[in-house]
Amino acid sequence: MALSVRGSTLKTLWKLNGFLKTFPACSIAVRLFGQPAPQTHPHLLNTGEVTPGISKEEFEFRRNKLANIISAHDAASTRGDESKNHLVIIPGAPVTYMSTDVPYVFRQNTDLLYLTGFQEPNSVLVLEVGRENKKPVYTSFLFVPKKDEKRELWEGLRSGVENAPKLTGIENCQNIDDLEKYLESYLRRNRIFTLWCDYARPVNRELHDGVISKFIQQQRHLNIYNPIRRVQGIRIKKSEAEIRLVKQSTKIGAQALTEVMKYSYPGVNEAHLYAKMDFECRVRGAEMLAYPPVVAGGNRANTIHYISNNQLVHDSELVLMDAGCECHGYVSDVTRTWPVSGKFTEAQREVYEAVLRVQKQCIQCCVAKSSLDSIFQYMLKQIGLECQKLGILPRHLYGAELSNQARMICPHHIGHYLGMDVHDTSLMSCSLDLEPGMVVTIEPGIYLPENNLSIPEKYRGMGVRIEDDVLITSHGPEVLTSLCPKEPDDIEALLKSR
Missing domain, CATH: 3.90.230.10 (Creatinase/methionine aminopeptidase superfamily)
Known part of the structure; x- marks a missing residue:
């Protein structure tokens, strides 16, 4: 099941990869996305759908509904230290392994899948939620695995920041490696805000321990809530x-x-x-x-x-x-x-x-x-x-x-x-x-x-x-x-x- 490739075999694989680059008409559709899309799987998806039967508009409606619920938390709160700005972090699932180099079948965290339709592992949805003229506003950010030809040769295609927006309709896509930098930037821009993340039962332990927990520690007076109950309140x-x-x-x-x-x-x-x-x-x-x-x-x-x-x-x-x-x-x-x-x-x-x-x-x-x-x-x-x-x-x-x-x-x-x-x-x-x-x-x-x-x-x-x-x-x-x-x-x- 798990292969070890060296020398001439690896060179042959790279030649094949070069062939696909030389003759893009043979592969342009199938090399755009890391999951089925209307361009590659027209038998499964109609134009405008992110996953079979679910359109970009419906996914955006779900994110908008969550943002409104998060924003309404201000009015419902009786505490005096609540902020009008909110940062929502919902990670996707990581790849897990049954033994060395042998992964289990990947299944996306359904809370992230419900809000984005994005099926690649180690992804993160971030919502910046605020208010303008007493009305809630939000911006969606999707952090996705960086395109990497060597990794893709073994693990399959990745959409990358180049194609994830076309697939999901989320325009603000960044490499997952830049999540820490983004959070540091957000912290500089927003001294007071409310953080929404599942810190008690993190979906992606490595990401949580390596990035998110450090971000939490940098802001000692942070208000933290779990967004998953709100997401599931919409999902039900x-x-x-x-x-x-x-x-x-x-x-x-x-x-x-x-x-x-x-x-x-x-x-x-x-x-x-x-x-x-x-x-x-x-x-x-x-x-x-x-x-x-x-x-x-x-x-x-x-x-x-x-x-x-x-x-x-x-x-x-x-x-x-x-x-x-x-x-x-x-x-x-x-x-x-x-x-x-x-x-x-x-x-x-x-x-x-x-x-x-x-x-x-x-x-x-x-x-x-x-x-x-x-x-x-x-x-x-x-x-x-x-x-x-x-x-x-x-x-x-x-x-x-x-x-x-x-x-x-x-x-x-x-x-x-x-x-x-x-x-x-x-x-x-x-x-x-x-x-x-x-x-x-x-x-x-x-x-x-x-x-x-x-x-x-x-x-x-x-x-x-x-x-x-x-x-x-x-x-x-x-x-x-x-x-x-x-x-x-x-x-x-x-x-x-x-």
Whole structure:
């Protein structure tokens, strides 16, 4: 995977590079940018888009909205030492390595990606926010990796300050090596200002320790706030363009998991189901899986985040698969549980249908003014009632005591926000009122470990979870992953068609 090139081989590579310079018509489009662009990937992006489906204007609208929120902090503050000038620093992710010269697949910090669309590592967005005539004004600066032919030969193209403005629409682009000089200049020009950066959990530790922390130390009376909560407050509600991308990702994820279900059979290796999901997502246009999938046969489904995926699923067992994909920056997250034999046993169907009833009831709660926390409390009550019917929980329990016992049966929350990350906008409280434009997951489960001798023997060793992605709309919940069957009769019919 990692190559070591010396002597004549390196000379050959440099000759090829020289050829491309000599005959620019062969390469001019592909050598402009370090990421897909309308000029190089017209099958993915339309003119004016920075990332597929998202225009330069929308990215600028997002930066403008953040600047207005930052500026409004002055009026909301009760402290007397707040400044009218603000400096916002949002770094991109660095490249991380699994071993020497072998990098992990790069994924951009989604807060920077949301505001710029720029996908190259070790980049930084800086916003200078101020006020003129009592109105907020701001200037965007994008610091990007410097073009370097030798590095690009090994690591891929860079847009550089020459082409990053054409790609992003941000005119003020500078080399990342000049960030320290820029910050020193800003400090000379602005004796009093408020700094916004995530100093507690820096995305790029090397950049933070080498540049940003030194900048903070130079101004001892600096007011510092974390901008990420403000960014995520904007991110939590999706625009029409974002909703289209979420729908594309959830459609791919649902279709892919359907194919995985059809592919399964008694004795199948969990790793093969993983590979099938990855393949089916990619051939439909997804760039990657959204997270390491859970592929858990039998009792292993009672480990909520089981990702070893290295066992066989036997004829009598259910398999629980929790998987999703990332498509153009937006992700899906769907879970299905099914019998690899093709038919539920009576006990399996009883538990499965109990979870399905709870899930359907919780989806109906996904309306404006509800919240994930309130739906979670409702889920616990309904799981408790279902488990009482099955004889899993005593019938004398009720109220808070029943909910507490149900929490032992389902130890995780009902769901989470979904968007550019799987657990999207993680700083946003689950107690927030749901609003049109939000996307959430609804994923109740019943987990019955085989060593739990307090439950009826016929149910031991089962773990069932059903998860769908739900868009909140003004007319009610819209299930985005409905293409993947979840009715037990539909699942059995699908498996019969294998």
